Amino acid sequence: MSEHTVSAYDDELTAMAGKVAEMGGLAEKAFADAVSALVSQDLALAKSTIVQDERLDNLHQDIEEKLIEMIVRRQPMGQDLREITAATRIANDLERVGDLAKNVAKRVIAIDSDLQNKKLAIGVEHMTELALSQLKKVLDAYSSKDAEAARRVQEADAEVDAIYTSLFRELLTYMMEDPRSITQCVHLLFCAKNIERIGDHATNIAENVYYMVTGERLPEDREKMDETTGTA
Amino acid sequence: MNEMPNIEQATAMTESKISADKVQVYYGDNHAIKDVDIEIQPRSVTAFIGPSGCGKSTFLRTINRMNDTIEFCRVEGSIRIDGEDIYDPKVDPVQLRAKVGMVFQKPNPFPKSIYDNIAYGPRIHGLARNKSELDDIVSSSLQKAGLWDEVKDRLDEPGTGMSGGQQQRLCIARAIAVSPEVILMDEPCSALDPIATAKVEELIDELRENYTIVIVTHSMQQAARVSQRTAFFHLGVLVEEGPTDNIFTNPKDKRTQDYITGRFG
Ligand SMILES: Nc1ncnc2c1ncn2[C@@H]1O[C@H](COP(=O)(O)OP(=O)(O)OP(=O)(O)O)[C@@H](O)[C@H]1O
Numbered sequence A: 001m002s003e004h005t006v007s008a009y010d011d012e013l014t015a016m017a018g019k020v021a022e023m024g025g026l027a028e029k030a031f032a033d034a035v036s037a038l039v040s041q042d043l044a045l046a047k048s049t050i051v052q053d054e055r056l057d058n059l060h061q062d063i064e065e066k067l068i069e070m071i072v073r074r075q076p077m078g079q080d081l082r083e084i085t086a087a088t089r090i091a092n093d094l095e096r097v098g099d100l101a102k103n104v105a106k107r108v109i110a111i112d113s114d115l116q117n118k119k120l121a122i123g124v125e126h127m128t129e130l131a132l133s134q135l136k137k138v139l140d141a142y143s144s145k146d147a148e149a150a151r152r153v154q155e156a157d158a159e160v161d162a163i164y165t166s167l168f169r170e171l172l173t174y175m176m177e178d179p180r181s182i183t184q185c186v187h188l189l190f191c192a193k194n195i196e197r198i199g200d201h202a203t204n205i206a207e208n209v210y211y212m213v214t215g216e217r218l219p220e221d222r223e224k225m226d227e228t229t230g231t232a
Numbered sequence B: 001m002n003e004m005p006n007i008e009q010a011t012a013m014t015e016s017k018i019s020a021d022k023v024q025v026y027y028g029d030n031h032a033i034k035d036v037d038i039e040i041q042p043r044s045v046t047a048f049i050g051p052s053g054c055g056k057s058t059f060l061r062t063i064n065r066m067n068d069t070i071e072f073c074r075v076e077g078s079i080r081i082d083g084e085d086i087y088d089p090k091v092d093p094v095q096l097r098a099k100v101g102m103v104f105q106k107p108n109p110f111p112k113s114i115y116d117n118i119a120y121g122p123r124i125h126g127l128a129r130n131k132s133e134l135d136d137i138v139s140s141s142l143q144k145a146g147l148w149d150e151v152k153d154r155l156d157e158p159g160t161g162m163s164g165g166q167q168q169r170l171c172i173a174r175a176i177a178v179s180p181e182v183i184l185m186d187e188p189c190s191a192l193d194p195i196a197t198a199k200v201e202e203l204i205d206e207l208r209e210n211y212t213i214v215i216v217t218h219s220m221q222q223a224a225r226v227s228q229r230t231a232f233f234h235l236g237v238l239v240e241e242g243p244t245d246n247i248f249t250n251p252k253d254k255r256t257q258d259y260i261t262g263r264f265g
């Protein structure tokens, strides 16, 4: 799109998108770190992940302040309006992703023992890979303003949900077989739920990217796959 | 989102108050309005926006034939109000302007009393049979314009002694007094402060229950606040027209996009 008559406005929009991208990078890293700390019971990594979350919070706050400032000073319209509302909504989602990562890191410290079941660890890792690749793809879609890529991210969320459901079942059986494992399994269950939630945030972001680019809402075309709600 | 097309169909199906078809306006050799088609919905506010000189005022004036008074100005195509061609030779422009009132950029009260400002139109159109009917028209018009409480004790004072915002509402009351069906407003708030503007906007919102309103404005915020539909003009062409929310969040045409986001002009 051509440039604004007031060129400082363009700089502000670019700066805002840059901050969102920075948050995206931090959120991805926080999550990857939290899960690898979980799988390898790396307490130091868990602790540093918790501390790092502050940067995400600060950036989030920054973006919100910029939003208000731009509404007051520029009264954004059309594409600009969609861009800044999308940026702040995406920042909200990324801030939540950061919180979820922090929560996983805290559980690493609470578990403070090796994972008893390697199979479970593999399940968690696999699910994380998928959720993180969703997050990465949707952040790329945001940077390149690619509505089609955003739509594909929304569609793929069902996969993350499906893995969560099977992991949930596995954890249940494991707890029934061996009640001593319950504490650790409950922590793992919450971790898995957090990872599944990241998938949901990636989907939210996809919807916002799609709206930002096209001005249309992305149709919600899938049934909620989470079958665990009925059982839990 | 899937319901959207249905809603649009539904509004398209309601009978238009004003239909313009292939309207051209020339000032001598200057082709100021080119091929404009638009349907304007009854009992709603339609905003005309666009850069200076794009023809908003010119097109607005075709709706009550104010261009007739301008030398060298020629209008082609058809404009219908309730299905009736207003450029038909049988139509009396004075009667038409009673039906289609106009409020201008600068408040222009007559140098007469507040009472006479309102009573003037009803008198020349013979709308009141006696003094008490005329009194009723004056008070109800001032009430509809939200001005009654402010002026009821000083109806014999000159209209020109009021504040700018009051004068503009007086002009709106004056337009209402002849029972119009359509009210055209050409930048009615551009000379008013924010509070007077807010009062006029509130009034416009109330008036839309009973009148079809077309407003030209340079303030996109104002268009967004008061109108249900917005039309964007550029270089004499009607580029895009649609529900106001759509025009300001998701315009279809690049020219509209550039204009509302401040990318040219
Ligand atoms: N009375 C007139 N005589 C000759 N040309 C005119 C007259 N009024 C308008 N024009 C020309 O018609 C074109 C459209 O003008 P118009 O006043 O309708 O624009 P506008 O959109 O209302 O602009 P603004 O926002 O500045 O009021 C311009 O080129 C203008 O010079």
Ligand SMILES: [Mg+2]
Binding pocket: B056, B057, B058, B186, B216
């Ligand atoms: Mg004008």
